[in-house]
Amino acid sequence: MEAPQYVVARVQQALAEDGRTHELGIRVDIRGDQLFLRGQVSGAEQRERLGQVAHETAPELHVHNEIKVVDAGAPGEDEHLD
Amino acid sequence: MIDLRIAAVGDIHLGEDVRGQYRRKLEGIEDRADVFMLAGDLTRHGTLEEGRVVADELRGLSIPVVAVLGNHDYHSDLQYEIAAELRDAGVIVLDDDGVVIQCGDKKLGVVGGKGFGGGYAGKCASEFGEREIKNFVSHTRYIAEAWKVALKEIVADHRVVLSHYSPIKETLEGEPPEIYPFLGSYLLAEAVDTAGADLILHGHAHKGSEKGMTPGGIRVRNVALPVLGRAYSVYCLNCEDEFHSHDSQRQAG
Numbered sequence: 001m002e003a004p005q006y007v008v009a010r011v012q013q014a015l016a017e018d019g020r021t022h023e024l025g026i027r028v029d030i031r032g033d034q035l036f037l038r039g040q041v042s043g044a045e046q047r048e049r050l051g052q053v054a055h056e057t058a059p060e061l062h063v064h065n066e067i068k069v070v071d072a073g074a075p076g077e078d079e080h081l082d
Numbered sequence: 083m084i085d086l087r088i089a090a091v092g093d094i095h096l097g098e099d100v101r102g103q104y105r106r107k108l109e110g111i112e113d114r115a116d117v118f119m120l121a122g123d124l125t126r127h128g129t130l131e132e133g134r135v136v137a138d139e140l141r142g143l144s145i146p147v148v149a150v151l152g153n154h155d156y157h158s159d160l161q162y163e164i165a166a167e168l169r170d171a172g173v174i175v176l177d178d179d180g181v182v183i184q185c186g187d188k189k190l191g192v193v194g195g196k197g198f199g200g201g202y203a204g205k206c207a208s209e210f211g212e213r214e215i216k217n218f219v220s221h222t223r224y225i226a227e228a229w230k231v232a233l234k235e236i237v238a239d240h241r242v243v244l245s246h247y248s249p250i251k252e253t254l255e256g257e258p259p260e261i262y263p264f265l266g267s268y269l270l271a272e273a274v275d276t277a278g279a280d281l282i283l284h285g286h287a288h289k290g291s292e293k294g295m296t297p298g299g300i301r302v303r304n305v306a307l308p309v310l311g312r313a314y315s316v317y318c319l320n321c322e323d324e325f326h327s328h329d330s331q332r333q334a335g
Contacts, residue, residue: 019127022127042094043097043099072104078114080085080320
């Protein structure tokens with residue numbers, strides 16, 4: 001059985017290099033046969049694509065897609081640099 | 083006292099599926115800021131289609147828009163084509179050079195480009211060994227030198243540096259330290275500290291922190307959208323007369 005560290009590296013590489021995702025900042029953890037994705041993306045579709053690529057890369061694992069979709073809010077208070 | 087207001091964001095990572103959404107968040111920006119700056123990673127994969135989405139989102143804003151590209155915008159080797167699309171839409175795209183923008187009665191100089199990595203003083207790559215490592219470091223060194231020259235040449239009341247990669251470690255806090263050498267280089271900060279500037283804006287580090295400063299005391303802001311959690315932030319440069327004369331002296335020196 002492949003060591004989980006190598007599977008994590010392979011999934012992270014796929015998320016970064018797969019043409020559907022190209023996402024660099026996603027944390028991947030494996031515990032037993034469970035794979036966890038964590039991080040932030042700008043849209044729900046990107047989150048789904050990341051889950052799909054992770055699943056295809058490690059089909060033997062159950063993927064928990066815990067990635068958060070961040071909706072950029074209205075600008076807040078101005079900062080004065082004096 | 084009149085403030086010069088700079089709206090800034092990086093890492094908006096637009097694509098066809100979110101077309102129109104970011105533009106809606108820019109409504110009223112002309113009332114909040116005098117200029118809008120984008121710190122790279124405007125696209126996801128650096129495709130021309132994504133570049134056109136970005137251009138359309140930024141087209142026709144009534145304040146000047148200045149942008150640099152990021153590593154994602156280089157991914158498809160179409161960075162020059164993307165920059166051309168943005169320029170056609172009226173965006174000023176910096177590529178290791180500078181521009182002076184008239185904001186009311188003040189001249190704002192903006193210098194910048196994508197920047198690059200290498201790491202931070204004491205824990206960085208050096209121009210030694212294999213050709214690949216030397217190329218990596220010399221690319222950053224070339225960029226830093228270009229910024230220094232551009233900053234020294236620019237005549238303006240205020241100078242801002244716009245980058246994608248980070249010049250300092252402080253604004254990377256939250257990212258794993260092991261990847262710092264891929265997130266920026268101290269050579270960028272050293273160049274700006276040597277030439278002088280009022281503010282450095284960068285993106286790239288989505289899990290980093292917003293605020294920091296260079297060893298020379300220049301304020302640095304990581305404006306990556308996931309760090310800000312908003313469509314953009316506004317930074318106001320104080321335009322007091324006293325500050326002016328100080329800045330002019332520094333530039334002359």
